[in-house]
Amino acid sequence: KAVMEKIVWQRSLQMRSQQQAWQESAEGSRMLEFRRSLPAYKKKEEILSVISRNQVVIISGETGCGKTTQIPQFILESEIESVRGAACNIICTQPRRISAMSVSERVAFERGEKLGESVGYKVRLEGMKGRDTHLLFCTTGILLRRLLADRKLKGVTHVIVDEIHERGMNEDFLLIILKELLLHRPELKLILMSATLDAELFSSYFNGAPTMFIPGFTYHVRTHFLENILEMTGYRLTPYNQIDDYGQEKMWKMNRQVPRKRKSQIASVVEDAIRAADFKDYSPHTQESLSCWNPDCIGFNLIEYILCNICENERPGAVLVFMTGWDDISCLKEKLLTHTVLGDPNRVLLLTCHGSMASSEQRLIFEEPEAGVRKIVLTTNIAETSITINDVVFVLDCGKAKETSYDALNNTPCLLPTWISKVSSQQRRGRAGRVQPGECYHLYPRCVYDAFSEYQLPEILRTPLQSLCLQIKSLRLESISEFLSRALQSPEILAVQNAIEYLKIIGALDEKENLTILGRYLTMLPMEPKLGKMLILGAIFNCLDPILTVVAGLSVRDPFLTPLDKKDLAEAAKSQFCGEYSDHLALVRAYDGWKDAEMDMGGYEYCWKNFLSLQSMKAIDALRREFICLLKDTGLVDSNAASCNAWSSDLNLIRAVIFYGLYPGIGSVVNNEKSFSLKTMEDGQVLLYSNSVNTRETKIPYPWLVFNEKIKVNSVFLRDSTAVSDSVVLLFGGSLLKGDADNHLKMLGGYLEFFMDPSVVEMYQSIRRELDAFIQG
Ligand code: ADP
Numbered sequence: 113k114a115v116m117e118k119i120v121w122q123r124s125l126q127m128r129s130q131q132q133a134w135q136e137s138a139e140g141s142r143m144l145e146f147r148r149s150l151p152a153y154k155k156k157e158e159i160l161s162v163i164s165r166n167q168v169v170i171i172s173g174e175t176g177c178g179k180t181t182q183i184p185q186f187i188l189e190s191e192i193e194s195v196r197g198a199a200c201n202i203i204c205t206q207p208r209r210i211s212a213m214s215v216s217e218r219v220a221f222e223r224g225e226k227l228g229e230s231v232g233y234k235v236r237l238e239g240m241k242g243r244d245t246h247l248l249f250c251t252t253g254i255l256l257r258r259l260l261a262d263r264k265l266k267g268v269t270h271v272i273v274d275e276i277h278e279r280g281m282n283e284d285f286l287l288i289i290l291k292e293l294l295l296h297r298p299e300l301k302l303i304l305m306s307a308t309l310d311a312e313l314f315s316s317y318f319n320g321a322p323t324m325f326i327p328g329f330t331y332h333v334r335t336h337f338l339e340n341i342l343e344m345t346g347y348r349l350t351p352y353n354q355i356d357d358y359g360q361e362k363m364w365k366m367n368r369q370v371p372r373k374r375k376s377q378i379a380s381v382v383e384d385a386i387r388a389a390d391f392k393d394y395s396p397h398t399q400e401s402l403s404c405w406n407p408d409c410i411g412f413n414l415i416e417y418i419l420c421n422i423c424e425n426e427r428p429g430a431v432l433v434f435m436t437g438w439d440d441i442s443c444l445k446e447k448l449l450t451h452t453v454l455g456d457p458n459r460v461l462l463l464t465c466h467g468s469m470a471s472s473e474q475r476l477i478f479e480e481p482e483a484g485v486r487k488i489v490l491t492t493n494i495a496e497t498s499i500t501i502n503d504v505v506f507v508l509d510c511g512k513a514k515e516t517s518y519d520a521l522n523n524t525p526c527l528l529p530t531w532i533s534k535v536s537s538q539q540r541r542g543r544a545g546r547v548q549p550g551e552c553y554h555l556y557p558r559c560v561y562d563a564f565s566e567y568q569l570p571e572i573l574r575t576p577l578q579s580l581c582l583q584i585k586s587l588r589l590e591s592i593s594e595f596l597s598r599a600l601q602s603p604e605i606l607a608v609q610n611a612i613e614y615l616k617i618i619g620a621l622d623e624k625e626n627l628t629i630l631g632r633y634l635t636m637l638p639m640e641p642k643l644g645k646m647l648i649l650g651a652i653f654n655c656l657d658p659i660l661t662v663v664a665g666l667s668v669r670d671p672f673l674t675p676l677d678k679k680d681l682a683e684a685a686k687s688q689f690c691g692e693y694s695d696h697l698a699l700v701r702a703y704d705g706w707k708d709a710e711m712d713m714g715g716y717e718y719c720w721k722n723f724l725s726l727q728s729m730k731a732i733d734a735l736r737r738e739f740i741c742l743l744k745d746t747g748l749v750d751s752n753a754a755s756c757n758a759w760s761s762d763l764n765l766i767r768a769v770i771f772y773g774l775y776p777g778i779g780s781v782v783n784n785e786k787s788f789s790l791k792t793m794e795d796g797q798v799l800l801y802s803n804s805v806n807t808r809e810t811k812i813p814y815p816w817l818v819f820n821e822k823i824k825v826n827s828v829f830l831r832d833s834t835a836v837s838d839s840v841v842l843l844f845g846g847s848l849l850k851g852d853a854d855n856h857l858k859m860l861g862g863y864l865e866f867f868m869d870p871s872v873v874e875m876y877q878s879i880r881r882e883l884d885a886f887i888q889g
Pocket residue numbers: 150173174175176177178179180181182214218478497498500502
């Protein structure tokens with residue numbers, strides 16, 4: 113022990129002299145000067161002293177004040193100062209992999225080191241961490257995984273949970289575990305960091321832990337709401353009072369007296385705005401008013417107009433455009449690239465910023481463009497608080513973010529662009545005023561902003577809990593509901609019950625809520641259980657190749673493009689992929705075609721000719737590679753296999769595997785004289801999403817349709833469907849638990865009376881038993 117202590121001491125001394133040498137160098141002292149200018153640095157001593165006196169501390173401060181890059185460094189530095197550097201072990205979690213990577217790189221740079229020395233990072237499938245790493249940035253998911261194997265977090269001295277204001281599911285989950293761990297590890301320090309001021313909730317959760325606030329500084333940001341933007345175009349949005357049956361209400365009307373000449377130039381802009389907001393039906397200051405907006409429409413033309421205006425008339429400075437999600441970003445990018453000004457690389461550096469981008473692209477975001485070139489970054493809400501781009505002067509805010517929501521009563525999950533909160537909107541605006549006075553264009557009227565809720569609902573209250581419940585089971589033996597009752601804000605009991613029920617139906621949990629073999633495999637695949645399940649069976653049945661495409665395809669934007677002016681051509685192009693009564697198989701065909709063309713360097717043309725999104729194809733390609741790595745980790749795919757060459761192309765088998773994953777999302781097909789209709793057990797009559805290949809058919813020669821998603825708008829719509837036969841339903845439906853076959857038949861009994869012929873049932877049961885045995889182990 114004494115020898116160990118001596119080694120640690122010597123190593124700590126070494127760390128101290130290294131750091132001193134760096135800070136005395138010219139570059140190092142310049143860096144130190146920069147760091148000292150950050151608001152967080154002014155509170156350094158106070159922060160350290162509060163941390164030393166308390167087990168839990170909550171620190172909030174405006175974005176960019178130096179929480180993420182400085183506070184972990186303060187701790188490391190103070191440990192190094194007191195010659196304990198080599199004994200400390202700080203973990204700082206980030207909600208997203210890209211921030212873990214970019215922040216660790218930045219911190220290493222500030223310390224004059226390479227990544228992997230004292231500072232490292234770890235994200236899924238990637239990392240840079242050495243023997244001497246004492247400050248590790250990782251995703252929250254990575255820390256949760258570590259807790260699986262090492263419940264006490266042995267050797268860790270500080271845990272910093274960053275961006276807690278986002279209230280992501282993983283963070284809330286982590287806090288439940290850490291709260292308990294703190295009791296067993298009295299010397300472990302927990303620091304929570306937030307960009308907003310809602311620190312009280314966390315403080316009371318941790319028995320009145322102290323809170324600290326770092327005041328920040330931002331320049332004035334001029335704010336334009338939609339009405340101001342429209343005025344720029346010559347249109348005016350004016351409120352007027354209208355008397356109706358319900359009394360007086362304020363309405364909006366568009367004043368369309370615009371000089372003729374300009375009219376055509378801006379017609380599309382205004383049309384776009386009108387489409388985005390149906391002003392006629394618009395009454396401000398109510399929650400309902402938000403739903404009057406078409407959430408699918410973000411007004412690309414309007415964005416293009418503003419961007420063009422900035423490029424031609426405004427002072428230098430980067431532009432940050434907040435979009436709803438990756439799909440809109442790639443769509444907008446494709447559009448902008450065809451624009452004469454915005455698509456000109458000599459004038460505009462057009463970049464994207466989202467969770468799954470490549471690291472080379474990441475670095476570009478932080479760099480300054482050449483003189484005369486304007487940097488425009490299209491981003492998801494990732495740049496709202498976790499990533500700071502220094503030279504931003506203009507911000508465009510579409511007001512929405514893609515958010516999962518969940519209707520526990522109907523057990524229907526939705527992933528739709530939804531309105532952001534007031535706090536988010538302010539954060540987005542704040543990004544424009546970091547280096548000089550800025551401008552922010554909100555693409556919605558002021559009164560819509562007024563109707564935003566103050567904070568966003570935490571994720572744990574608005575998403576299905578299936579993945580979370582699986583994780584809880586893999587970590588603990590206790591009951592899921594009991595565990596969740598100790599959360600910061602506990603989810604509804606019904607939501608928890610639905611999740612458990614679902615996990616039982618898909619065979620991940622047994623009747624006593626214990627993980628099955630399938631469940632255990634699913635916990636190793638960080639994705640929705642249904643997708644994991646599809647991959648697992650794809651691997652078992654040797655049809656992984658198409659299944660990889662299907663699962664990847666379910667995670668990216670619909671690659672089939674339908675430009676409004678070329679709708680017929682696009683439809684015609686798509687028909688070559690149809691014919692199997694399956695959106696999933698259509699995608700597989702399109703991807704395979706692209707891949708072949710890509711081999712001959714013709715990928716771009718192939719997409720262009722067939723109205724496919726090149727970005728989506730590339731994204732599918734990248735995801736497929738990621739999935740293979742994950743499957744190799746689980747041992748289901750041979751880890752030495754370079755690719756998955758051995759695969760079946762038996763369409764019925766692929767259909768069955770798709771069904772197996774998506775079950776119990778299933779509807780029955782009723783073929784009528786001239787058309788067909790669809791029913792599900794819970795909803796009765798349902799409709800297909802208009803982009804489904806199955807909407808082209810008048811008849812479906814299969815009795816069942818399995819679907820990926822059910823979304824309630826006015827009616828219930830099914831998204832991404834594949835037609836399947838009775839035998840597939842019989843073989844793969846129901847939970848794959850022993851002895852459950854009877855139950856399964858009963859459940860489907862109403863539909864499947866035809867199959868209740870004893871000999872068929874018997875045959876089915878025997879096949880089924882074999883399959884069960886296979887899956888179970
Ligand atoms: P916070 O976590 O409080 O939002 P950060 O610690 O991320 O703030 O950033 C503090 C400051 O460090 C930023 O305002 C910015 O000036 C600078 N900074 C952060 N990351 C980078 C980077 N990758 N490149 C250049 N400067 C950066």
